[in-house]
Amino acid sequence: MTDENRELLALPFLLLSAAGTLVEAIQAGVEARGFTGVRPAHGFTFARLAPDGASIAEIGEHLGVTKQAASQLVDELLKRGYVASGPHPRDARAKLITLTDRGWACTRAADAAALDAVKGWADMLGPERVGELVADLARVARPGRLRPLW
Numbered sequence: 001m002t003d004e005n006r007e008l009l010a011l012p013f014l015l016l017s018a019a020g021t022l023v024e025a026i027q028a029g030v031e032a033r034g035f036t037g038v039r040p041a042h043g044f045t046f047a048r049l050a051p052d053g054a055s056i057a058e059i060g061e062h063l064g065v066t067k068q069a070a071s072q073l074v075d076e077l078l079k080r081g082y083v084a085s086g087p088h089p090r091d092a093r094a095k096l097i098t099l100t101d102r103g104w105a106c107t108r109a110a111d112a113a114a115l116d117a118v119k120g121w122a123d124m125l126g127p128e129r130v131g132e133l134v135a136d137l138a139r140v141a142r143p144g145r146l147r148p149l150w
Contacts, residue, residue, distance in 0.1 A: 022117055029113020035106045037080050045073060046082075046099060046107050053098035055088055082106060 001009075023040050030038060041063065048054050048062040060070035074097055077083040082103040088094040099107065122130045 022114065025117035026110050026113045029116055030106060030109050033109040033113070035109055037076075038082070038106060041073060042077060042082070043107075043110055045077065046103060046110070049083065049097060049099050049103070050107060053096045055091065055094040055096060057094065059097065077103070 026043065027040055044063060045059055048059055056070050056074060057067055059074065060067045063070060074083060078085060081100055083097050084100050085095045085097055088096040
């Protein structure tokens with residue numbers, strides 16, 4: 001294997017490792033800000049619900065899980081007061097799941113925790129390199145879905 005291929009193969013590992021480090025930092029930051037009983041999968045659900053809500057089927061599709069699994073996740077969030085369920089404006093058979101004030105507050109806490117985490121990276125790399133990294137990743141990342149890697 002060439003050195004160039006070794007370096008290329010290191011990239012997926014490093015990207016996934018960085019993503020895992022970020023998810024762990026966000027989780028710790030959310031808990032430190034008083035939001036207990038939430039897991040990273042809940043955060044990925046919140047990302048789909050903001051700003052206008054989603055049906056159970058849409059949440060399942062976003063997360064890459066069955067409707068039953070999405071329904072169980074939503075039930076957990078309903079019990080903890082992070083989401084509300086109401087009539088869906090376009091589908092009488094579906095419910096629209098939306099973030100409550102508590103869900104929005106948790107989302108803001110996750111944003112603050114993410115910012116804290118990447119500020120440390122920015123201190124390490126410098127603002128110019130961070131700008132380049134953001135531009136580079138924006139070119140290769142698929143826009144849209146933000147989902148956990150089960």
